[in-house]
Amino acid sequence: MQERSPRGSTAFEQLEPGLRERYARLLALLRECGSVCIGYSGGVDSVLLAQAAVQALGTDAVLAVTGISASVPEVQRAAARHCAALIGVPHLEIDTDELDDANYAANPANRCYFCKTELWRRLATVAAVRGLAQLLDGSNADDVRDHRPGARAAQEHAVRAPLLEAELTKADIRALSRAFGLPTWDQPAAPCLASRLPYGLAVTPERLAQVEAAERGLRELGYRELRVRHHGDAARIELPGAELCAVSAHAAAIVRALQVAGFTRVLLDVEGYRRGALNEALVQLGTGV
Amino acid sequence: MSDDERAVAARTLLQDAGFADARVGIAGHDRSIAVIGNVRLDAVAEIASLAPRVKALGFRYVTLDLGGDG
Numbered sequence: 001m002q003e004r005s006p007r008g009s010t011a012f013e014q015l016e017p018g019l020r021e022r023y024a025r026l027l028a029l030l031r032e033c034g035s036v037c038i039g040y041s042g043g044v045d046s047v048l049l050a051q052a053a054v055q056a057l058g059t060d061a062v063l064a065v066t067g068i069s070a071s072v073p074e075v076q077r078a079a080a081r082h083c084a085a086l087i088g089v090p091h092l093e094i095d096t097d098e099l100d101d102a103n104y105a106a107n108p109a110n111r112c113y114f115c116k117t118e119l120w121r122r123l124a125t126v127a128a129v130r131g132l133a134q135l136l137d138g139s140n141a142d143d144v145r146d147h148r149p150g151a152r153a154a155q156e157h158a159v160r161a162p163l164l165e166a167e168l169t170k171a172d173i174r175a176l177s178r179a180f181g182l183p184t185w186d187q188p189a190a191p192c193l194a195s196r197l198p199y200g201l202a203v204t205p206e207r208l209a210q211v212e213a214a215e216r217g218l219r220e221l222g223y224r225e226l227r228v229r230h231h232g233d234a235a236r237i238e239l240p241g242a243e244l245c246a247v248s249a250h251a252a253a254i255v256r257a258l259q260v261a262g263f264t265r266v267l268l269d270v271e272g273y274r275r276g277a278l279n280e281a282l283v284q285l286g287t288g289v
Numbered sequence: 290m291s292d293d294e295r296a297v298a299a300r301t302l303l304q305d306a307g308f309a310d311a312r313v314g315i316a317g318h319d320r321s322i323a324v325i326g327n328v329r330l331d332a333v334a335e336i337a338s339l340a341p342r343v344k345a346l347g348f349r350y351v352t353l354d355l356g357g358d359g
Contacts, residue, residue, distance in 0.1 A: 201318055232318040236352055244337070247355075248330035255356040265316060267324055267352035270337040 011179035019172050023052070026166035030056035033134040033160070037127035039119060040064035040091070041072075042080025044184040045138030048173050049163055050089040051180060053136070064089045065126055067096040067119045070205040071192040073212045075219075083184060094122055099205060107203045109149070111194060116153035124157055135159040142170045188225040197230045210235075210262045217257030221250055227273055228258070234265035238273040290347055292320060298346050299323050306339055308332070314354070321349035328353065 012020070030036065030053050038053060040046045046064070053062040066072075066080045077093070084091035096118050098104045104114035123135055137154055139161040154161070163173065177185035193208045201207075207230050214228040214235055223243065229236040235258045239247065247254065247268055258266045290298065296313045303311040303325065314324040323343050325336060330353060340351040 198317075198319065198321075231316060231322060234316045234322065234324075236317075236322060236350060237355075241337075244333045245331055247333070251330055251355050265324075266355040267316065267322065268330075268333070268355050270325075270333050270351050270353060271340050272337070 011181075012176075015175060015179055019175060022166050022168050022172060023176055026052050026162055026168060027056040029160075029162040029165055033057075033136070033162075035061035035132045036063075036134045036136050037123055037130065037132040038062065038064045038089075039123055039135070039137045039159070040066050040080060040084070040089075041138070041190070042066065042076055042083050042184075043138070043190050044170075044177055044182075044187050045140055045163060045173055047083045047087070047182055047184045048177050048180075049136060049138045050084070051087045051182060052162075054087060054089050059088060059090060061132075062089055063126070063130055063132055064091045065123050066091070066093045067122065068093050069096045069098060070208045071098070071115070071194045071203070073193055073215070075216070076190055079184075079187075083182070086183070092126065094126065096122055099203065105203050107194070107197055107199055107201055109147075109199050111199070111203070112148065112150035113153050115192070115194070116150035117156070120153055120157035120159055137161050139164045140170055140173055141167050196228060201230065201232065213261035214258045214263065217261060218254065221253055221257065225273060228261075229269075231267075233263065234267055235261070235263035236267045236269050238269045238271075241272040244268070244270070244272055295346050295348065296323075299325075299343050299348070302339065302342055302346075303328070303336075306335075308336075315348075316352075317350075323348040323351045324354050325352065326354040330355075 035057065036053050038046060038050055040050055050064045064084055068077065081091065098115040098118045101114050101118065104111055120135065127135055135157060137159050140163040143164065174185050193211045194203045196211045197203055197207060211228050211230050215226060218226050223239060225240050227238040229238065255266045292315050296315055299313040300311060308328050310327045312326045316322040316324045328336065333353060336353065343351045
């Protein structure tokens with residue numbers, strides 16, 4: 001293992017050899033690309049990918065691009081900017097218009113396909129203008145087991161997924177991020193705000209703004225990992241199981257925060273936070289996801 | 290089962306489990322949420338253990354009512 005991280009090299013060398021080998025494979029894949037344009041959300045995966053791309057190719061051959069729309073909360077935009085500055089990757093924000101696409105706004109089970117189609121179409125233009133050879137996304141080896149209709153849009157735009165190709169799992173990416181001192185190493189998953197709307201409930205800027213305000217209100221009360229699911233007039237809150245019992249102490253403040261966000265009913269899901277909870281509807285309907 | 294029948298069945302299930310004063314409503318644009326009221330919020334773990342049986346009545350989600358106009 002010849003590669004050295006610009007930061008945290010001692011911690012890196014303490015990682016298990018198989019993981020260091022997979023990271024070396026990642027760097028080799030990135031070098032093959034020559035120059036890259038990364039779909040960059042500022043989450044744990046794309047931040048590590050951007051860091052590795054800078055290490056492998058240098059800053060002149062890398063651009064991290066964040067698509068901005070009402071489905072991306074301000075807290076995530078700020079985190080993306082912060083991390084880009086920290087790792088020194090050139091960063092560009094571009095507006096995307098997925099909400100203007102009726103196919104997306106209708107919120108079907110393959111909603112992410114329409115969103116990612118818009119994103120990669122825009123990024124392909126940016127890459128062409130900047131002379132960057134390859135589009136990349138931050139999908140990892142665990143993502144192939146999840147319901148990800150957006151992956152088809154990536155395939156249609158010849159987007160490569162080096163983390164997946166290097167067989168790096170989410171746990172690997174967190175371990176590497178920690179070794180490199182990246183602040184995202186323990187960051188909760190942060191899918192877009194539209195993921196809080198059940199399939200079939202139309203995605204509108206107003207509903208996305210309600211969810212963003214509600215989740216901001218709960219974070220201000222000290223909750224970190226959470227989801228506010230939008231069910232029309234009702235908000236269904238998912239919190240980690242260990243935090244459910246403590247809700248009784250803050251119930252009034254929680255209700256106030258969510259009413260300010262525009263919900264009239266405030267409901268606590270007794271099963272707690274679980275990733276992809278709204279996909280449970282697809283499983284129950286037997287849609288073969 | 291109709292909405293009323295599902296709500297009554299869920300309420301009976303909760304009462305049989307010791308939540309004598311529990312009431313159950315239904316929420317959500319697709320009527321998929323069981324809303325349990327009139328139980329102590331610190332009983333959430335006990336209610337969670339009953340969630341699979343409540344969901345088997347035709348609900349996708351089982352919730353406690355924290356408040357609001359519902």
